[in-house]
Amino acid sequence: LSAAAVALDAHLDEGQRALLERTAALATTTLAPLAAAGEEGRVDRSLLRALAENGLLERLFTTAGDGRQPEVSALELCLIREGLARGCTAAETAFALQGLGTFPLLQAGQPQLVDEWLPRVAAGEAVAAFALTEPDAGSDVAALSLRAERDGEGYRLSGEKIWISNAPEADFYSVFARTTDGAGARGLTAFFVPGDSEGLSGEPLRLLAPHPIGRLSFDRVYVRPEQLLGEVDGGFRVAMGTLDMFRPSVGAFAIGMARAALDSAVAHARTRQAFGRPLKDLQAIAHRLADIAARVHAARLAVHQAAAAYDSGVRPVTQTAAIAKLLATEIAQEAVDAAIQVHGAQALEQGHPLEHLYREVRAPRIYEGASEVQREIIARGLFPRDREQRS
Ligand SMILES: Cc1cc2nc3c(=O)[nH]c(=O)nc-3n(C[C@H](O)[C@H](O)[C@H](O)COP(=O)(O)OP(=O)(O)OC[C@H]3O[C@@H](n4cnc5c(N)ncnc54)[C@H](O)[C@@H]3O)c2cc1C
Numbered sequence: 290l291s292a293a294a295v296a297l298d299a300h301l302d303e304g305q306r307a308l309l310e311r312t313a314a315l316a317t318t319t320l321a322p323l324a325a326a327g328e329e330g331r332v333d334r335s336l337l338r339a340l341a342e343n344g345l346l347e348r349l350f351t352t353a354g355d356g357r358q359p360e361v362s363a364l365e366l367c368l369i370r371e372g373l374a375r376g377c378t379a380a381e382t383a384f385a386l387q388g389l390g391t392f393p394l395l396q397a398g399q400p401q402l403v404d405e406w407l408p409r410v411a412a413g414e415a416v417a418a419f420a421l422t423e424p425d426a427g428s429d430v431a432a433l434s435l436r437a438e439r440d441g442e443g444y445r446l447s448g449e450k451i452w453i454s455n456a457p458e459a460d461f462y463s464v465f466a467r468t469t470d471g472a473g474a475r476g477l478t479a480f481f482v483p484g485d486s487e488g489l490s491g492e493p494l495r496l497l498a499p500h501p502i503g504r505l506s507f508d509r510v511y512v513r514p515e516q517l518l519g520e521v522d523g524g525f526r527v528a529m530g531t532l533d534m535f536r537p538s539v540g541a542f543a544i545g546m547a548r549a550a551l552d553s554a555v556a557h558a559r560t561r562q563a564f565g566r567p568l569k570d571l572q573a574i575a576h577r578l579a580d581i582a583a584r585v586h587a588a589r590l591a592v593h594q595a596a597a598a599y600d601s602g603v604r605p606v607t608q609t610a611a612i613a614k615l616l617a618t619e620i621a622q623e624a625v626d627a628a629i630q631v632h633g634a635q636a637l638e639q640g641h642p643l644e645h646l647y648r649e650v651r652a653p654r655i656y657e658g659a660s661e662v663q664r665e666i667i668a669r670g671l672f673p674r675d676r677e678q679r680s
Contacts, residue, residue: 297586300593301368309368315343316376324379330493332416332458332501336383341413345369349388350395350411359388359395363534363596367541371589374545375552378649381542382500385535386454390417392531393463393479397519402481406461418459420450420482420505421528428662430465430525431473435507437466437480442514444468446480446507452656456503457491460484463531464507465524477524481516498652499645532657536610537599539657540592540617546650547585547621550628553643554578557632574631581624588616608670615663618653625650 298306320339327333340346348369351360361369366388373381391410394403409415426432435448446466453462462482469476482489488508496502519527555578558569568574595613599606625646629636636643654660 300590305364305368308365309372312345312369312372313375316373316380318376319343320373320380321377324377327379329499330495330501332455333379333383334413334416336380337387337413337416339413340380340384340387341411345373345384346387346411346413349384350391350407359392363537363599364593366534366538367592367596370538370541371545371548374542375549378542378546378645379500381545382454385538385542386419386500387413387417389419389531389535390455390459390461390463392534393419393518393527394461394481396530397479397523397527398481399515399517402515406481409460415460416455416458416484418453418455418462419531420453420456420462420464422450422452424449424451428659430477430528433465433467433477435464435466437468437478437512440511443516444478444480444512446482446510446512448507450505450507452494452496452502453505454500454502456501456505457493458484458501458503462505463518463527465528468521468524472522474525476522477528478521479518479524479527480512481518482510482512486510486512496652497648499648533604533606533610534599536657537592537595537606537613539653540588540595540613543617543621543650543653544585544589544592546646547581547588547617547624550621550625550643550646550650551578551581551585554581554628554631557628568631577627578631581620581627584616584620585624588613588620591616607666611658611663611666614653614658615660615667619660621650622654 320336323336323339324333327336348361349359370381370385373384387410391407394406406415410417421430423433423435425434435446435450437444437446446464450464461484464480464482465477466480467476468478488510489505491503491505493501493503558574558578559567561568591613595606595609598609625643629643629647632643635641638644
C-alpha cells in the first residue's frame with residue numbers, strides 16, 4: 290500500500306485494515322469469477338456457499354453476549370461490504386441480504402427457530418429475505434396493509450409484498466404484517482415465513498439492479514405462533530432494529546463501488562492517450578477525479594463514524610446513519626458517472642465493469658430509506674423544537 294493509502298485508513302486499526310484488504314482481494318480473485326458464471330437476476334447459491342466457505346457469513350451470524358447480537362461489529366460489517374463491493378457487487382449483495390433477512394430472526398426469533406435456521410443461513414444453504422415494502426407502502430412504512438388475522442393459536446397472512454430482494458427464490462422471509470388496524474407503525478408484527486409455505490407465491494421482477502428481486506403474494510398463508518418474531522404489534526421495532534444496524538453499511542456498499550470506479554478511472558487516465566498525452570495530464574480530468582476522491586473520502590469517514598457510534602452503544606444512531614447513507618450513496622453515483630465519462634464509449638459496452646456499476650449504483654439511493662427520507666431525518670435533527678411546537 291502507498292503512504293497516501295495508509296494515511297486514508299489511519300483511523301482503522303491493523304486488524305480492520307487487514308479485514309478490508311483481505312475481503313477486497315477475495316472478491317476480486319475468487320468471488321468475481323464465480324459470480325460471472327451465475328445468471329443475472331437469479332439467486333446464486335454457489336456464490337453464497339463460497340461466502341460461507343471463506344468464513345464471511347459465519348462472521349455475520351456468530352453471536353456474542355446474549356446471543357442476540359452478531360459478533361461482527363457494525364464497523365466490521367462496513368469494511369466487509371466495502372471490500373466485497375470493490376471487487377464483486379454480486380457477492381456484496383448476496384452477503385448483505387443474508388444479514389438483512391436473518392437479522393429479525395436473530396434479534397427476535399424464538400430460540401428453537403434460531404437454532405434450526407441460523408446454521409443453514411451461515412452455511413450459505415438457506416437464502417434469506419427481508420419483506421417490508423408493499424405496492425402502497427414504501428417509504429411510509431406505517432401504511433403497510435398486508436393483513437395478519439388470528440386463526441386459533443396462529444395467524445393467516447393475506448396481501449402483497451413488492452421489490453423484495455431474493456424473492457421469489459428465498460428459503461425464508463422476515464415478513465412485516467398488520468395486526469392492528471388504524472395503529473400505523475404500532476400495529477405491525479414480524480413473522481418468519483418459509484418460502485415453501487402453502488399459499489405463498491411470487492414472481493421475479495426485472496429492475497435496474499442486477500440482483501434477484503421479486504413480488505410475493507400471500508393467500509391466507511398460515512404461520513404458527515412459534516413463527517412470530519418478537520411481540521405482537523412490535524414489528525416496527527424489529528424492522529428498525531435491523532435497519533439501524535444495516536443503514537451505515539449501505540453507505541459502505543456505495544463507497545466500495547465508488548472506490549472501484551475511481552480506481553478504474555485513474556488507471557484509464559494514466560494510459561489512454563489523447564492529443565499526444567495521457568488523459569491524466571488534462572487538468573479538467575485530473576481535477577474532476579481529485580474532487581471525487583476528496584468527497585468519497587469524506588463520505589467514507591462519515592460511514593465509519595456512524596458505524597463506530599452504533600458499536601459504542603450510542604442510540605439512536607438515526608441522525609449520523611442518515612448523514613452517512615445520504616453522502617455515500619449520492620457521491621457513489623457521481624463517482625461512477627465520472628469514471629464512465631473518463632473512459633468514454635468503451636465503459637458503456639455491455640459487460641464492462643463500469644456499465645455494471647452504473648446499473649448497480651442507482652438503487653441504494655432509493656432503498657433502506659431514500660435520499661429524501663434521509664434529508665427529512667437530518668432536518669428533524671436540525672429543527673427539533675420547531676417541530677414539537679407545531680405538533
Ligand atoms: C433494488 C431494490 C431492492 C429492494 N429490496 C427490498 C427488500 O429486500 N425488501 C423490502 O422490503 N424492500 C425493498 N426495496 C424497496 C425499497 O425499500 C422501496 O423502494 C423504498 O422504501 C422506497 O419506496 P417506494 O419505492 O415505494 O417509493 P415512495 O416511498 O413512493 O417514494 C417516492 C419518492 O418520494 C419520496 N418521498 C417519500 N416520502 C418522502 C418524504 N417524507 N419526504 C420527502 N420525499 C419523500 C421518496 O424519497 C422518493 O423519491 C428495494 C428497492 C430496490 C430499488
